[in-house]
Amino acid sequence: MTSPDPDRVAHAEAVRLLLGSDCPVFAPGHVWLAGAGPGDRGHLTLHALCGLIQADVIVYDALVDAGVLDLAPVHAVREFAGKRGGRPSIHQTDITGRLIALARQGRRVLRLKGGDPYVFGRGAEEAVALAEAGVPYRVIPGLTSGLAGLAAAGIPATVRGINQAIVLATGHSAEGEADAIASLDWAALARLDQPIVLYMATRTLDEIAGRLMRAGMPHDMPAAAIAQAASQHQQLRVATLSTLAASLREVPIPTPALIVIGRIVTMRDVLAELAGTLG
Numbered sequence: 001m002t003s004p005d006p007d008r009v010a011h012a013e014a015v016r017l018l019l020g021s022d023c024p025v026f027a028p029g030h031v032w033l034a035g036a037g038p039g040d041r042g043h044l045t046l047h048a049l050c051g052l053i054q055a056d057v058i059v060y061d062a063l064v065d066a067g068v069l070d071l072a073p074v075h076a077v078r079e080f081a082g083k084r085g086g087r088p089s090i091h092q093t094d095i096t097g098r099l100i101a102l103a104r105q106g107r108r109v110l111r112l113k114g115g116d117p118y119v120f121g122r123g124a125e126e127a128v129a130l131a132e133a134g135v136p137y138r139v140i141p142g143l144t145s146g147l148a149g150l151a152a153a154g155i156p157a158t159v160r161g162i163n164q165a166i167v168l169a170t171g172h173s174a175e176g177e178a179d180a181i182a183s184l185d186w187a188a189l190a191r192l193d194q195p196i197v198l199y200m201a202t203r204t205l206d207e208i209a210g211r212l213m214r215a216g217m218p219h220d221m222p223a224a225a226i227a228q229a230a231s232q233h234q235q236l237r238v239a240t241l242s243t244l245a246a247s248l249r250e251v252p253i254p255t256p257a258l259i260v261i262g263r264i265v266t267m268r269d270v271l272a273e274l275a276g277t278l279g
Contacts, residue, residue: 022046024138026054031099031109031130033123035116035142036060038149039230041067047140048112052076055110057102059095061121063114063256065231092122096129103135116144120170120199144168146197149229149258153236154268157195162263165194171201171208171259181207190215195262202255205245212261217241222265227253238265 024047026032032051037043044052052058052072060069062082069078081098083089102109117123117139130137146168147157157166167189172180181204189196190212201208202225213219219242227235235253237244241261248257 023050026051026108026110027136028056028106028108029103029136031103031111031135031137032140033111033117033126033137034113034140035121035144036064036068036112036114037143037230038063038115038145039152039228039234040065040232041071043143043148043230044068044071045140045142048142051110051112051140054108056107058110058112059099059102060112061114064112065114068112092125096126099126099130100133100135103130113142114145116142119144119146119168145229145258146199149226150197150260150264152230152234153224153226154271155224155260155264156267156271157197157264159264159267162267163194165192166262166264167192167194167196168199169196169201170199171204172199180204181211186211187215190217195260195264198259198261200256201259202248202257205248205259209241209245209261213241217261221261222263223259223261224265224268225253225257225259227255227257229258238268 032055034048034051035045036048037045049071052068055072055076057077057079058069058072059079059081062080072078079098081090081095099109099111111117111126113121113123115121117126118141123139127137127139150157169184169189170180186208198205198208219240221241223239223241223244225237225244225248233254237247237251237253239247244259
């Protein structure tokens with residue numbers, strides 16, 4: 001039997017001393033489905049950090065910030081399994097197959113996703129595949145960009161007197177963008193008169209906005225796009241429901257981007273003005 005790598009042991013123990021009993025043990029042959037949160041590594045949870053410092057293999061997505069991976073020890077193998085709309089990418093069944101194979105080799109496998117693994121991250125599909133294969137797994141929640149990204153852009157997700165709910169929806173599905181649009185009752189969402197946060201909807205925004213406006217949502221409803229949310233490179237575009245898509249075509253921003261539609265968008269200027277009075 002080979003002795004443990006002393007550097008690995010020292011690294012793991014240093015973090016455990018820092019976190020104390022809050023750091024769960026990552027057992028060999030297990031998979032952790034973890035969310036890295038949006039943007040830079042400051043949005044990691046402590047449990048996600050525990051996974052990073054104990055993992056043998058990190059299978060990570062395109063939206064995971066490079067600074068997050070830098071927190072892992074040098075001996076941890078990093079495997080890219082990212083997906084980007086319109087570009088060639090690894091098939092989902094290949095990703096789940098790889099997770100299962102690595103776990104059966106006795107590896108500690110960290111499946112690291114941007115945001116939260118159970119919010120439009122296909123984490124549920126991977127959990128089902130692992131369970132069916134008899135592979136033990138743990139879910140490590142992360143901050144979802146649909147809420148934390150709004151806050152980073154100065155837009156509160158809920159404001160008393162403005163909204164009593166918020167809708168999280170996607171402009172893309174496993175069957176494609178057209179299916180994602182057709183499968184939702186946009187007229188019902190318009191009638192709710194509550195903010196809508198759209199993931200992966202930049203390319204379908206024209207169609208979505210048209211459906212909402214035809215259902216009665218005001219053309220001048222405030223709307224915004226947030227790219228690279230909660231990072232040093234965050235970009236924000238504020239417009240209206242009827243003009244945002246055209247604005248993004250004229251001056252594109254990086255994708256994927258969050259789209260937020262609703263009166264909560266106006267709170268950004270209100271709060272900025274109040275903050276300005278504080279000097």
